[in-house]
Amino acid sequence: MSSRDAILQRLRNRSGGELAIPDCDFSVLQRPSSSVAERVDQFQKTIESVHGEVHRCTSENWITQLADLLSSRGARNLLVPAAHQIGRTLRDADSNELPELLIYDEPIHSWQAQLFNEVDASITSTRGGIAETGSLIMWPTPDEPRLMSLVPPIHIAVLEASELYSTFHEAMQDQNWAAGMPTNALLVSGPSKTADIEQTLAYGVHGPKELIVLVIE
Amino acid sequence: MADPIKVYPPKPSHVYFYATCLIDMFYPDAGMAGIQLLEREGVKVIFPEDQTCCGQPAYTSGYHDEARAVAKAQLDLFPEDWPIVVPSGSCGGMMRKHYPSLFKHTDQEDKASGIAARTWELTDFLLNVCHIHLKDLGEPTTVAMHTSCSARREMGVAEVGPRLLGQLQNVNLVEQVRAEECCGFGGTFAVRHPEISGAMVSEKVDALTDTGAGAFVTTDCGCLMNISGCAEKNRKPLEGQHILSFLWDRTHSGSGRES
Amino acid sequence: MNQATQDPHHIDVKEFHPRARAAISDPKIRQNFRKAMDGLITKRKDAFEGMDLEALRELGANIRLRALANLPDLLEQLEKKLSENGIKVHWATDGDEACRIVRNICVARNAKTVIKGKSMVSEEMELNHYLEERGITALESDLGEYIVQLAGETPSHIIMPAIHKNTGEISELMHQTTGTDLSNDVEYLTASARQQLREKFMNADVGVSGVNFAVAETGTLCLVENEGNGRMTTTVPPCHIAVTGIEKVVGNLEDVAPLLALLTRSATGQHITTYFNMISGPRKLEELDGPEEVHLVLVDNGRSSIYQDDELLDTLRCIRCGACMNHCPVYTRVGGHTYGTTYPGPIGKILMPHLIGLDEGRHLPTASSLCGACGEVCPVKIPIPDLLVRLRQESVDGDKLNPAKVRGHGAKRGSVEALVWKGWSWMHARPGVYRFGTALAARLRKLQPGQLGGWTEYRTAPKLAAKTLHERMKERGQ
Ligand code: SF4
Secondary structure, three states: OOHHHHHHHHHHOOOOOOOOOOOOOHHHHOOOOOOHHHHHHHHHHHHHOOOOEEEEEOOOOHHHHHHHHHHHOOOOEEEEOOOOHHHHHHHHHOOOOOOEEEEOOOOHHHOHHHHHHHOOEEEEOOOOEEOOOOEEEEOOOOOOOHHHHOOOOEEEEEEEHHHEEOOHHHHHHHOOHHHOOOOEEEEEOOOOEEOOOOOOOEEOOOOOOEEEEEEEO | OOOOOOOOOOOOOEEEEOOOHHHHHOOHHHHHHHHHHHHHOOOEEEOOOOOOOOOHHHHHOOOHHHHHHHHHHHHOOOOOOOOEEEOOHHHHHHHHHHHHHHOOOOOOHHHHHHHHHOEEEHHHHHHHOOOOOOOOOOOOEEEEEEOOHHHHHHOOOOOHHHHHHHOOOOEEEEOOOOOOOOOOOOOOHHHHOHHHHHHHHHHHHHHHHHOOOOEEEEOOHHHHHHHHHHHHHOOOOOEEEEHHHHHHHHHOOOOOOOO | OOOOOOOHHHOOOOOHHHHHHHHHOOHHHHHHHHHHHHHHHHHHHHHOOOOOHHHHHHHHHHHHHHHHHOHHHHHHHHHHHHHHHOEEEEEEOOHHHHHHHHHHHHHHOOOOEEEEOOOHHHHHHOHHHHHHHOOOEEEEOOHHHHHHHHOOOOOOOOOOOOOOOOHHHHHHHHHHHHOOOOOOOHHHHHHHHHHHHHHHHHHOOEEEEOOOEEEOOOOEEEEEEOOOHHHHHHHOOOEEEEEEEHHHEEOOHHHHHHHHHHHHHHHHOOOOOOEEEEEOOOOOOOOOOOOOEEEEEEEOOOHHHHOOOOOHHHHHHOOOOOHHHHOOHHHHHHOOHHHOOOOOHHHHHHHHHHHHOOOOOOOOOOOOOOOOHHHHHOOOOOOHHHHHHHHHHHHOOOOOOOOOOOOOOOOOOOHHHHHHHHHHHHHHOOHHHHHHHHHHHHHOHHHOOOOOOHHHHHOOOOOOOOOOHHHHHHHOOO
16 A cells, blocks of 8 residues: 555544544634724834835835935845836836846746846835735746745835735735635745844845835825 | 633532642641631631542652542542632642543543532632632731742632732732743652752742742642752742741731731 | 764663753753743743734634544645645655655756755654765755754754854854854854855755645645745755645645744744745746746654544644743753754653654653643643643553553553552552551651652752641541
8 A cells, every 4th residue: 555545544544533623713813994004004013123124105206215225225236027017117217216127037047146146136016915914925926936036135025005904814815815826925024034043133044134115105 | 622711609608628638748737727718708618537639649640540549539528519629729730620531431520520620729719709808917028929830820820829919918029030930849750850850949949039038938839848948958048838828827816926 | 961962863862861961050051041942932922912812822723623633635635736736745654755755856856965944844754864875965054954954963942943052152163164254243154154055055956845834725835934045945946845744734725824823923922934935836837936846745754643542633733833842941941952852842742752652752751840831832722731641641551441552652661660659549549548647657757768869959858747637637626
């Protein structure tokens, strides 16, 4: 018999007999309804408490804010999505305030070393956020591949204030995730960090050292 | 799945007093104090003569046959439907929490569950069933308190001791650091793993000594024996007492403590 | 008995006592653990502030119980969903078989280097050791695991593997093994490790990770982490192999939300970790990164035995948060290595006897004062103290009504000890004998020995009262 069948058989022929199935009461996850402004405040407070940076912008001024943030950090370049509105808007802006714009349009193996060593910052969209835990929801796509938000030392995420949920549970229910998940989905809640050396926090251990969220209100 | 909610009975006419073997042999004063406090509240105390030990030492050591034999000898001591009060969180926990599983699928199952349901830790019973009001007759003093782990977690009475002490006007209760941490007694644990138990009790003595109170009270004689014994061995200025002795000493006239 | 220099692959679990003694007399170990555990206790408390923790724990426990009640069905559903998603599922009866599976995948891909995210199941399998012996390099990428690997040790905590070391020790270690400059600057040390590991990520042939929750409904593998090494491990190498215990499956995606909320708060006092990574398939044709191949190895290794018994089954609810060790007064004193087992602390004491046998693990269940702090904080309400008592019973074959089941049961039953308990029971089941005996002891109390073995090493002997309470009540006329 295969290990698979042997294991399943042992589980099925459990000597203690059938197990009772308990009820699961999810109501503890419910939160009182809140306004967008309240959720943005909570999001900001929570993500800032773990070293994330939040800038509230409008759809008019976010590019200027972005340019300032990048130039103050001396970023030489910015990886932007090829097709997403964010990327297109940035390229169309043709601003000389912005650093060189790069796009991720080739399979990783053809430019891995460059991505790892030469890209200073990236910008991606989000599928919303979670106020309670200060989290960004991201579903990487061919346009915004997985490593885009992980490898460059600065990651900038654009979040529409209206897409903030109270809790993770609410977000996945509302967006009906159970109907089908992408190959990779992520919650990102702050920059990469570790406390493995004597409980002392250090940022950017493997992923970005800085996470900057542009909240579009 | 959810823990059962404690429902306190109305104050009864009688209670059974289950002293525990440690109190019987080492701290009978604490037992007497408990009995007198109950009597002062107008409750008649019945002391079943045939009581010995709840069986916990063998139970927690894994000798369940032996524990069951001893526990079985206790089951017939409480024929009336009166509450059973125990001046110990640990033995109370054994009776309230573990008797039902110890006698599961035996002829004594119902009896054991019945006893479990009417077993109360004594300070809890004084405060929440007798609604005791203490009048402090003693000199101003400062004490620290150590609630035993079983009193805290099995019997859920962590708040009770401080509230009783809070009724005593002249008593200043100070909190030790890491109040929730075990003193390292654990019955046979102290003998099986002396080095670990020793490290735990030494730190507990330090925590209590560092309060500056010089004295502590506790709900359980196991902790008392452990902590006081360690303090004495290391010549630390720390006096321990069972909380019942402390409460009785300060509140009965003729204690020689009145100001 | 120096913990650090012992070969981690040849630790005799039974040698618990000497290791405990050594740890307790090592001020550095004592201080490192105390400081860390105090911090974690406070952080956990703060993280649950304002939440209905009891209702959340209740939900967490019920979700885990429900998943266990449906375990075989859920595993099949998981397998089906994952296969549909393009993830290949393998089943392993024990650690060795799991290691073989991983190796075979590596061999088929001609893989020489494996980069690893944190995985306690791979520690359980001793995967690194197995691969190294067969010419495949396995490198840990979680900073704590990396440090532990550089030191040739095993993790001393399931969440914070290098918690037993302080900054100075780590700097010294990195200096000696990697040539990193000596420094007490944690940022510098971390940045150095980042540099060293980035190279490795780029060149690794296979990434191996653990799994925190495997969702049957959607065929999703969930990973919880802060560093990003887990994302690197599961994204950069062309092949990703996840290894996990068969009990990690949950029914619905929805179940993950409360479990995640409990896990991170209980573990490190975080509302959430930096990354929550949900993997449901390999790279699709149109995607530009991610592994081309994804495998899941489902490991039994004793779990299906635990599953047979209604009480022991609770052990399988565990979500490996480590809160039980953070709150354990014994763990805090002796540290993780003293246990000599993959999983230390309270969860180790109730889990390891099933994995290695109660004969090997005979000292594990007794190394507890049964204070109950573990059970009180466990996010899925595992009654750890009750399980410890159950295993103590099993290890002495102490209950004829409920015969022992765990492999190696009865190994601790000594004839002298059994006789002592028989005598004790005989006396305490006979009220007359008991009264006579205790009264006699009170009379003879001056003869009481002043030395009582381990007890009086740290305390004075307890003093018998002049009269028992029984006698005093008799005098009172009762
Ligand atoms: S037993 Fe409970 S507290 Fe311990 S690691 Fe598992 S889930 Fe966490």
